Amino acid sequence: SWFSASGMINGSHLVNDGLTNSCTNNGETTWIYNQGVILGGLADLYQATGNTSLLTEAENIANAAISNLTSGGVLVEPCEPSSCDTDEMSFKGILAYNLKHLSEVAGTTAYASFFENQARSIEANDTNSSNQLGLQWTGPIDTLTSYSQASAEDALVGALGLGSSGTIFSGVSASLCMDDRSASTAAGNPIQIYGCNSTDAQSWTVVEAGSTLQVMGGCATDTGGGTSNGTLIELEPCNDTASQVWEPQSDGALFNPQSGKCLDDPGATTTAGTQLQIYTCNGTDAQNWTIP
Numbered sequence: 189s190w191f192s193a194s195g196m197i198n199g200s201h202l203v204n205d206g207l208t209n210s211c212t213n214n215g216e217t218t219w220i221y222n223q224g225v226i227l228g229g230l231a232d233l234y235q236a237t238g239n240t241s242l243l244t245e246a247e248n249i250a251n252a253a254i255s256n257l258t259s260g261g262v263l264v265e266p267c268e269p270s271s272c273d274t275d276e277m278s279f280k281g282i283l284a285y286n287l288k289h290l291s292e293v294a295g296t297t298a299y300a301s302f303f304e305n306q307a308r309s310i311e312a313n314d315t316n317s318s319n320q321l322g323l324q325w326t327g328p329i330d331t332l333t334s335y336s337q338a339s340a341e342d343a344l345v346g347a348l349g350l351g352s353s354g355t356i357f358s359g360v361s362a363s364l365c366m367d368d369r370s371a372s373t374a375a376g377n378p379i380q381i382y383g384c385n386s387t388d389a390q391s392w393t394v395v396e397a398g399s400t401l402q403v404m405g406g407c408a409t410d411t412g413g414g415t416s417n418g419t420l421i422e423l424e425p426c427n428d429t430a431s432q433v434w435e436p437q438s439d440g441a442l443f444n445p446q447s448g449k450c451l452d453d454p455g456a457t458t459t460a461g462t463q464l465q466i467y468t469c470n471g472t473d474a475q476n477w478t479i480p
Contacts, residue, residue, distance in 0.1 A: 191226075192245070201252035217266050219276070223253040224283030231286070231293040243294050250287055251425060254302055254405055261305040261373050261388070261405045262326045263343075269324055274335050277323055281339030288346040297395040298426035301402030304393045307347035310340050353393045355384060356401070359440055359476025360456045365390045366464070366477065368403045368423055377423040378463040379408050381453050394479050399435045400426060401442070401479075407432040408451075410466055415447040418454075421464040440476035441469055450475045 195213040197203055203223055205216040230246035233239070257263060263280045265272060284306065291299050306325060313327030321340035323331035356366035358381060367382035371389035384390065393402040401408040409424040413431040426432060430446035437443050442451040444466055452467035456474035469475060 197249070200256060201248045202256060203249065218257065219279055220253065220257055220263060220265055221279035221282040223249050223257070224279070224286040227283070227290045228286035231290040235293060243290075246290050247294070247296075247298075250290065250299065253283060254299075255373075258373075258405075259326055260309075260371070261302070262309045263306065264324075264326060269330070272323060272331070274333065277331065277333060277335035278339050280325065281342035284339075284343040284346045296426075296428060297400060297402075298407075298428060300395045300400075301393045301407075301426070302405045303343065303347040304353050304391065304402070305388065305405060306343040308388065308391060310343060314340060353391060354480030355386065355390050356392050356394075356480070357384065357478040358453055359473035359478070360453055361458055364453075364458060364460075366392065366401075366408075368406075369461070369463075371404060372423070373404045373406065375406070375422075375424050377406075379421040379423060380461055380463050381457065382460045392480065394436075399433050401432075401434050402426060408434065410444050410447055413446060414466070415449070417449065417465075417467050419447070419449075419466050421451065421466070436479060437469075439471050440478065441471070442475075442477050442479075443469060451477065 194207060196207060198213055202218040203226055204213050204218055205222060206214045208214045227246050227250055230242045234242040265276060265279055267276050287299055310321060310325050314322045314325050314329055316329050320332045321337045322329040323336045358364040363384055364381050365384040367380050368389040369378045369380050371387060395402060406423040407426040409422055410431040411420050411422050434442040434444055434451060447466050449466040450469040452465050453474040454462055454465055
């Protein structure tokens with residue numbers, strides 16, 4: 189109660205680095221570990237009390253950190269690239285460790301694609317030939333220390349057991365894939381059909397526990413929970429709602445139970461950039477998807 193009322197959590201749901209002598213928010217750096225330690229504390233306090241408002245507060249802080257303390261969906265510490273001390277080299281790992289703990293306590297898969305993004309970027313941009321891991325998860329590889337190694341390993345471990353990942357291919361053409369337009373993390377960004385290119389915009393995590401399709405830190409969503417043919421599919425923050433559930437069917441369809449319709453490539457088009465929709469399930473190639 190004291191912490192919540194202290195003002196240390198700012199208007200953006202980020203935790204600043206302390207209070208002034210008059211006990212007001214000092215406006216100083218929103219270090220990534222500030223967010224991480226609070227996530228872990230709130231998750232443990234929820235376990236002790238059963239107060240679900242604690243999980244809500246934790247998720248608000250986690251979502252704010254992902255929105256404001258990342259570049260291209262990957263965590264970046266304010267001191268990067270060249271002014272982090274050895275403590276600060278560990279900060280991102282503290283958030284990763286505690287966010288995984290929060291996810292397990294809350295029973296949510298909402299952060300699976302976030303962890304997938306961290307792991308893919310670390311592997312592609314921050315790992316040398318000796319499997320040493322640097323400070324900058326976005327790359328380039330530098331500042332190889334035990335602190336940076338442990339921090340990045342927390343993120344890699346966090347990505348384990350969260351679902352299968354890879355490209356979602358269209359039944360219309362083997363060269364077309366499900367794509368997050370321009371690899372945007374913005375809410376409302378169109379989910380489209382596009383030429384397969386092995387980019388992050390097409391690196392989907394299929395979370396079996398909730399049958400969600402996650403990319404770039406968000407989920408493929410039936411806009412507004414619509415039920416009409418032609419309702420478009422967009423990227424939204426993962427929220428465990430029915431509009432984000434896509435159940436794989438034996439014919440390759442991805443069925444959304446709340447609308448009673450299937451994920452569909454309009455008119456079985458091969459035009460790159462066409463936004464996907466829901467449509468009455470019909471067993472055609474326009475609704476045949478090969479998932480990881």
